[in-house]
Amino acid sequence: MTGRPDPDHPMTPRILIIAGSDSGGGAGIQADIKTVTMLGGHAMTAITALTAQNTLGVSAVHPVPTDFVLAQIDAVLSDIGADAVKIGMIGSADTALAVADLLTALDLPIVFDPVMVATSGSVLADAATIGAFERLMSIASVVTPNLPELEALGGEEAVLAHGCHLVVKGGHAAGPRVVDRLLSPSGPLDSLEGKRFDTDDTHGTGCTFASALAAGLGAGLPIVDAFRQAVRFVRIAILSAPGLGQGHGPLGHHLGVVPFDEIEG
Numbered sequence: 001m002t003g004r005p006d007p008d009h010p011m012t013p014r015i016l017i018i019a020g021s022d023s024g025g026g027a028g029i030q031a032d033i034k035t036v037t038m039l040g041g042h043a044m045t046a047i048t049a050l051t052a053q054n055t056l057g058v059s060a061v062h063p064v065p066t067d068f069v070l071a072q073i074d075a076v077l078s079d080i081g082a083d084a085v086k087i088g089m090i091g092s093a094d095t096a097l098a099v100a101d102l103l104t105a106l107d108l109p110i111v112f113d114p115v116m117v118a119t120s121g122s123v124l125a126d127a128a129t130i131g132a133f134e135r136l137m138s139i140a141s142v143v144t145p146n147l148p149e150l151e152a153l154g155g156e157e158a159v160l161a162h163g164c165h166l167v168v169k170g171g172h173a174a175g176p177r178v179v180d181r182l183l184s185p186s187g188p189l190d191s192l193e194g195k196r197f198d199t200d201d202t203h204g205t206g207c208t209f210a211s212a213l214a215a216g217l218g219a220g221l222p223i224v225d226a227f228r229q230a231v232r233f234v235r236i237a238i239l240s241a242p243g244l245g246q247g248h249g250p251l252g253h254h255l256g257v258v259p260f261d262e263i264e265g
Contacts, residue, residue, distance in 0.1 A: 012040065012041065012042045013040070013041040013042070013083045013084065013215060013218035013219040013220075014041070014042050014044065014080055014081055014082045014083045014084075014218065015036045015041045015042065015043055015044065015082065015083065015084050015085075015086060015211070015214050015215055015218050016044045016045075016046065016073065016076055016077070016082040016084070016085045016086070017029060017032040017033070017036070017043055017044065017045045017046070017085075017086045017088070017211065017214075018045075018046045018048060018069070018073065018085065018086070018087045018088070018090070018099060019032060019045070019046075019047070019048060019086070019087065019088030019089050019090075019113075019115075019207065020047065020048050020049035020050070020051055020061075020088065020089035020091065020115075021047050021049070021050050021051060022051055022053055022204070023050075023051060023052055023053055023054070024053050024054040024055060024203075024245070024250070025250060026055065026203040026204040026245075026248075026249070026250030026251070027203055027204035027206075027207045027208075027250075028051065028088060028089060028204070028207055029045050029047055029088075031204040031207040031208050031211065031250070031251070031253065032045070032086060032088065032207055032208075032210075032211040033045070034253035034254075035207075035208050035211040035212050035215065035233065035237075035253055036211055036214070036215045038233070038253055038254070038255065039212060039215040039216070039219075039229070039233065040215070040219065041215045041218060041219065042080075043211075044076045044080060044082065045072070046069050046070075046072035046073045046076065047064055047069070047072065048063070048064055048069050048088075048089060048090050048091035048092075048095055049061055049062060049063045049064055049089055049091040050062040050064070051089075054245060054247070055203055055244065055245025055246060055247035055248050055249050055250070056245070056246060056247040056248075057247070063091040063092050063095070064091060064095075066091075066092065066094045066095045066098050069091070069095050069098070069099065070098055070099070070102060073099070073102060074102075077106075082106075082108060082218075083108065083109075083218035083219070083220075084108055084109040084110070084111065084214045084215070084217045084218030085103060085106070085108055085109070085110045085111070085214065086110075086111045086113070086210050086211050086213075086214035087099065087110065087111070087112045087113065087136060087140075088113045088115050088207055088210065089115040090115070090129060090132075090133075090136070091129070092128075092129055093126075093128040093129045093131065093132040096129060096132035096133065096135060096136055097132050097135055099136070100132075100135040100136050100138070100139050103139055104139055109141045109142075109214065109217035109218065110139060110140045110141050110142075111140065111141065111142050111143075111144060111210050111211075111213050111214040111217065112133075112136050112137060112140035112142070112143045112144070112164075112210075113143075113144045113145070113206055113207065113209075113210035114130075114133050114136070114137075114143060114144075114145050114149050114153060115149075115206065115207075116130060116148075116149050116152060130152065133153065134162075137153075137159060137162040137164055138162045138163070138164075140162070140164045141164060141165060141217070141223075142164055142165035142166065142167060142213065142217075142223065143159050143162075143164050143165070143166050143167070144166075144167045144169065144206065144209060144210045144213065145159070145166075145167075145168075145169070146169050146171060146172050146206055147168070147169070147170070147171075147172040147173060148172060150168060156168065156183065160183060160184075160185050161185075163185055164185070165182065165183065165184050165185070165189070165223060166182075166183045166184075167180065167181070167182055167183075167209075167213070167227065168180065168181040168183065169206070169209065171202070171205060175196070176195065176196050177193055177194065177195065177196060178193070178194055178195070178196050179191060179192070179193045180192050180193075180227075180231050182223070182224065182227045189223070189224055189227075190224045190227055190228070192227075192228065192231050194231075194235060197235075197238050197239065199238060199241065200247070200248050200249060201238065201241035201243065201248070201249035201250065201251065202238065202248055202249075202251070203245075203247075203248040203249060203250050203251070204250055204251055205234055205238070205251065208233070208234050208237060208251055208253065209230050209231070209233075209234045210230075212229065212230035212233045212234065213226050213227060213230040215230075216229045216230060233255075234251070236255050237251035237252050237253055237255060238251055238252075239252075239256075240252025240253075240254065240255050240256040
């Protein structure tokens with residue numbers, strides 16, 4: 001899949017990202033913008049929290065007030081509009097509930113990545129915020145937890161009971177192969193299996209996958225095609241990692257290519 005929009009969608013899919021900022025540039029809003037851009041979309045943001053972090057971990061978190069998160073969303077939607085929404089780190093329970101209320105009226109694909117813990121192990125959502133995830137799952141088109149997050153949400157049946165699709169990501173499982181599964185409320189839709197890469201450069205994989213999925217859906221791809229494109233993008237980005245930092249390094253969202261170098265004149 002190329003991510004090229006279908007004829008019934010804008011040439012540049014508009015993807016609204018509601019998530020936290022990663023000062024190290026590997027995850028969060030920064031990874032989201034790079035992913036959407038690489039897949040041909042226009043990334044717009046409503047930042048829910050500022051984090052001081054690098055490849056070794058998160059040293060500080062500053063939640064953005066709920067009313068300002070909503071103001072960012074309103075500003076984007078009232079002018080530019082959106083073709084899909086990606087929700088990542090949400091900042092607080094109040095923000096989660098308010099965002100869910102605002103998005104309920106929208107007829108758009110919504111990808112919810114229930115961020116709880118960073119790759120480094122740092123906690124990014126308290127118990128109250130995780131409790132509010134129920135409301136976000138009820139408005140989501142598809143939910144993309146890793147295996148520990150899926151367990152915290154009550155398992156596959158509990159998530160699917162909200163009427164959303166579910167991607168069960170296999171990165172946290174054991175074994176030499178990674179299996180990612182796409183499930184609908186009525187049953188399995190697709191499954192992809194690939195070699196597990198022996199690397200610590202996996203910071204931002206969850207954010208990247210969810211944004212790639214939203215970019216595909218915003219471009220009008222069927223959910224199975226968007227799922228396959230997102231898995232492929234993440235795997236290539238892992239292989240293209242630049243090897244930065246002393247801990248869990250960022251992905252290579254540029255996929256080993258500098259597009260400007262290919263421009264003549």
